[in-house]
Amino acid sequence: MSTQDPRAYWQSYVDGKGGIAKAAQALNLPxxxxxxxxxxxxxxxHDLAERMAKADETLDPMILVWVRPQPKAAA
Incomplete structure (x- = not known):
């Protein structure tokens, strides 16, 4: 397991792929x-994490499931 927090793990993956569009293409997701x-x-x-890990075996679904939505800052 990575020592990074789950969101950093995810962002590192997206950055490594070359951005959002290329990550979406690699994972066959919108x-x-x-x-x-x-x-x-x-x-x-869980389902999405498994689907992502199946599309790219370098991803760890046990880390991905901990990527949670972030609360919006008060305006």
């Missing part, structure tokens, strides 16, 4: 799904 995870408006559930 751009909006990957963008939502990156901007904190959605998390990664």
């Amino acid at each position: 751009y909006s799904t990957i963008a939502g995870i990156c901007n904190g408006s959605r998390g990664i559930g």
Whole structure:
């Protein structure tokens, strides 16, 4: 398991792929799904984590499931 927090693990993956569009393509997922995870408006559930790990064996679904949505800052 990585020593990074789950969100940093995820962001490192996306950055390593070359950004949101390339990560979406690599995982065969919609751009909006990957963008939502990156901007904190959605998390990664068990099913999605397994689907991502199946598409890219370098991903650890046990870390991905801990990527949670981030609360929005008060305006």
